[in-house]
Amino acid sequence: MQTVDFLISARWVIPIEPAGVALEAHSVAVHQGRIVAIAPTAEALGRFAPGQHIERPSHVLLPGFVNAHTHAGMTLLRGAAEAATLDRWLSEEVRPLEQRWMDPEYVRDGTALAIADMLTSGTTCFADMHLFAEISAQAAAEAGMRAAIGVPVLDAPTIWADSAGECLEKGLKLHDEYRDDPLVTAVLAPHAPEALSDETLMRVRRAADELEMPMTMHVNETAEQACADVPADPARRTIARLERLGMLSPLLVAVHAVHVDAADLERLARGGVHVVHCPQSNLKLGNGVCPVPQLRAQGINVALGTDGAASNNDLDMLAELRTAALLARGLFPQATVSAHEWLEVATLNGARALGLSESIGSIAPGKWADLCCIDLDRPQTQPVYDPAVQIVYSASRDQVSDVWVAGRALVTDGTPTRIDLTGLMERARRWGARIAGRGTSGSA
Ligand SMILES: [Zn+2]
Structure with a gap:
């Protein structure tokens, strides 16, 4: 025995x-x-x-489910930003709230809340993208949850880093810090092609290639983003630009890919790029639906993600799965993705996208x-x-x-074993009251 x-x-x-x-x-x-x-x-x-x-x-x-795209640190904004388009949601609601409230404590408590939401709905690994990535990494490690922590890279200065160069430095430091960690890995998270110069994208790509670090990036979430520079010129579409910059490789995890034409799909497939489907967030922000069966027909690995709780509004992969399966049935009735295949999308395909399929x-x-x-x-x-x-x-x-x-x-x-739910709920309530303008200005 x-x-x-x-x-x-x-x-x-x-x-x-x-x-x-x-x-x-x-x-x-x-x-x-x-x-x-x-x-x-x-x-x-x-x-x-x-x-x-x-x-x-x-x-x-x-x-366990692999939530291949979320913003755990945004969870305190669940229900606080309800505009019906991505532009208004981001510029009129999310950014002002983040400018007012985001600090390490906000990210720590938001991430802890996200982890409780995810674990109790069967998710064991999440791919994150949020400022103060080192705080998110700590929160995951403390909770014992597996995470691929995306280190945001932005050209514009933020409260967390002054430049894309500083973002990258922080990313490499986090990568070193968690190199031998059994649960947490660092990945690069260039925010989106339209937010980054060619030079920055190439720097990210070089770092990713050198360290074999996955890169997770929002790509073609809206129709405008699909052809950001010259809409009339197919050669200037966003995915063509990414190809020119050498970004289309198996290290790239393209999140959303809602607005993709046949040439885009061919390029993504040729590069071996992974795509993360986030149907509930895409529906809620009125962005459309990623044509998953078409991607799969091209051999593209499609994983599933919830996106953040500020646009979903939960981090429940079971609900995401059902939405994905029903949308595919409704919009692509000729293409069959079986229930077993959907389970693979929500588990192994996420692991493949994050470079973790050898271990989970x-x-x-x-x-x-x-x-x-x-x-x-x-x-x-x-x-x-x-x-x-x-x-x-x-x-x-x-x-x-x-x-x-x-x-x-x-x-x-059904109950978390290592999370003080009472304390966590109390902190969430206090943050909610502060953000809604009903609380005191003291620490949450
Ligand atoms: Zn996102």
Whole structure:
């Protein structure tokens, strides 16, 4: 008998790899934070002597969701900016609020709130993009959550850095600091092509190439952004510009890609660029819908993200999944993306985009035990013919019973194990009152 830290026996295990299967009555053995084996429960009980045997008789065990794009530090603005277009939302609401309130404490509390929102809805890894990236990294590390922390790069000066050069310096420092960290990695986050000069984009690309750091960037969220310089000239479209600058590579994670024409798609595919689909944020800001089936038909890796809580307004990947699946059905009825494929989009494809697919994104021996358990024993998810279909089209976040990151139980019985929820809610309420102008000017 092989000794392991714990064994999870579930009614179904959806490993994502191999694709398209739900294994009945299987168990996953975990030791020292990593997956040791996946086997039929009867066999696993004979092979392993677990320190703890966790039985989940009506549950699906699957890899934790990878939220491939968010702005965790913005979470205190949830519901505070409700303009119906991206331009007005950003210039009239978000930027003034951020100028007034953003500081390290705001980012720390917003990120902690985001982490609680994400963990309790089954997400085990998030890709972030926010000023004070070092604070977001600390918050993730303290919570024990996996994160790819995007270090923003902007030409315009901010409260956090005076120049793109200073942003890059901070990015390289963060990269060094977390080089050997098992949970947190640093990635570069050039904000968007229209906000950056050619020179800055090339500097970012050189740093990314040298250190093999992924770059995450908003691309073509609106029609104007798709052809920012000369709308009439197809050669001057944004994605053509990125290609000229050598940005289109497997290190680039293009977020949104809502407004893409056939030539854009060809360029993205040729470069091996990953795309993050953020359907709820795109819908809420009236930007349109990324043509996911067309991207997939070109062989482009599409991952899923919530974007920030200020434009979503939650960080719930189950809700995002259902929105994505329904939109694809409604807008592209000829293209079929199965429920199992959608689960891959929300897990392994995110890991692929972030350069983490060797270590997370599926239930396979040797990978980190980043797992989530969903209880299907509820009226809204019975009966079960295929658990993947129930997860994508019926289940909700309150059915997430357990979440492990690197084998550590961060959610048990639907409740976070390492977060002081009472204190966190109190801080969120105080921030809300201050931001709404009802609170005192003291520290939140
Ligand atoms: Zn975003």
